[in-house]
Amino acid sequence: RLSRRGLTMTLKGEGEQAMTLPALLYDGAGKSEVSCDGHELSIEFDGWRCRYVTDGLITDSGKTLANRNGTLRRYDVTASGTLHIHASIDRL
Secondary structure, eight states, X not given: OEETTEEEEEEEEEEEEEEEEEEEXXXXXXXXXXXXXXXXXXXXXXXXXXXXXXXXXXXXXXXXXXXXXXXXXXXXXXXXXXXXXXXXXXXX
């Protein structure tokens, strides 16, 4: 569901549910500030903050990826049965 507060995603099924979350590290000019406490992943960049909040578990995959837009860090979020993730972008 998409609302003014952000995007809410729900994955349901038997067993473990999983999703990959991107965290921008570097866009070729500026670096971001990334923090993760296991249930919230926060990326602050150029006066904006992207937040992923979940009832699952967010872990750092240890993998860094690059594309034409910059360098990204891959985070994985998992939960058993049902996984809820809320994503939002706000000005700092």
